[in-house]
Amino acid sequence: MSPGHQDDAEVDSLTLRFVGREADGSDLHELRAAHVAEVLQGVVELSSDFAKAGAFGDDLFAEVLVRPAREGSFEIEVVRAVQEFASSVGVEGSVGVPTLGAVLWWATRSMRAEVKDFSHLENGNVKVVWQDDTVQEVPREAWDELNKRKRRRKKQLRKIMAPLSDPRVEALKVAGEDSEPEEDAEDAPQAYTLTRSDYDAVRPEDDVRKRRRVFETEAQPAAVDFYSGEKWRVRTPEGTRTATVEDEAFLARVDRGLALHKTDIFVLRIREDVVKKNGRTTKTWTILEVKSHRRAAGDDS
The missing domain is CATH 3.30.70 (Alpha-Beta Plaits)
Known part of the structure; x- marks a missing residue:
């Protein structure tokens, strides 16, 4: 029309x-x-x-x-x-x-407002009782x-x-x-x-999507936090990222004086948490375990 x-x-x-x-x-x-x-x-x-x-x-x-x-x-x-x-x-x-x-x-x-109670009436409408005890009669199709x-x-x-x-x-x-x-x-x-x-x-709820995966990879230290395991940076084939180390046994070895070099090669088990919120993606890496550690070839220091 x-x-x-x-x-x-x-x-x-x-x-x-x-x-x-x-x-x-x-x-x-x-x-x-x-x-x-x-x-x-x-x-x-x-x-x-x-x-x-x-x-x-x-x-x-x-x-x-x-x-x-x-x-x-x-x-x-x-x-x-x-x-x-x-x-x-x-x-x-x-x-x-x-x-x-x-x-x-x-x-x-x-x-x-929350619905406190509702009932279907003989005339086909729905009687709605809101949380504040006010009452409204709504056609069934509209209620649905x-x-x-x-x-x-x-x-x-x-x-x-x-x-x-x-x-x-x-x-x-x-x-x-x-x-x-x-x-x-x-x-x-x-x-x-x-x-x-x-x-x-009627503010829209945050559109949050979460995904998690655990993988193993070789890595080299780009920056090491000798006082905590919260601010390590590691270079991997997937890129260089900040990571939190949760391997307490490895952190104890570092605390006891384990020598680390930027050319060292580690095999790490990493948990990656991906959060996508309102179109924005955040990735967080956590080093669950340092599976092995070796010097790079030619590094005798």
Whole structure:
């Protein structure tokens, strides 16, 4: 469906109003373009996931559109226009379908609060009791989607709230069309405010991957720490690296006066720990055992 077909569709309107202060103390009137792009991308991804899960009903085609912002404030009006996909379901088929604002509320709430209890109701919805004893009624399809793809959901919400990383932005006020706050609503309030604490709650977890291997190799000492085994450097066919020596028997021999030369050749059993965190890789070598030690050919010293 193209924007020109909006007249034939039911519209679910959602206003995202970012409030704050400029450096001169005036009301916030602009946002970073990169943040706005993230907001829109996050809304589209969130809407798409819940639509595919059937949270907005079956056999409906929807497109997320954006309306011009009003003057005097920085608002993003998101329109989820829904129309008949084939001929089986008309606009009236979406009666009782949750709004995009409700989905955003549930998704945000599920990231900042633990579920204390839940039960399936006869009407097909799920009654959710949060840790603070507040209660909400969530459509089953939306509930199922809320319990999937946690990492992906955090990224979507992080994008939607991206402007809150800007110190000028104090809050994000979310409202449906002609809505008033309903903080005690059992499904989801029609108007609510998200703050930096909500933004922090969807901080992505560190992507940490660990790998370990143990291998043997020949090595020569590049630098020797005679006072501890923590700052040795060894040259190997795999490169020169700092290593910690855990071979207590060998360290005792060094402590008793074992002569070492840079041309000496060792056979070492090494444990390599590789940690990849958020795209950055760190390698740590630990010398578990010095299996043998000999002078290099021609070195009679």
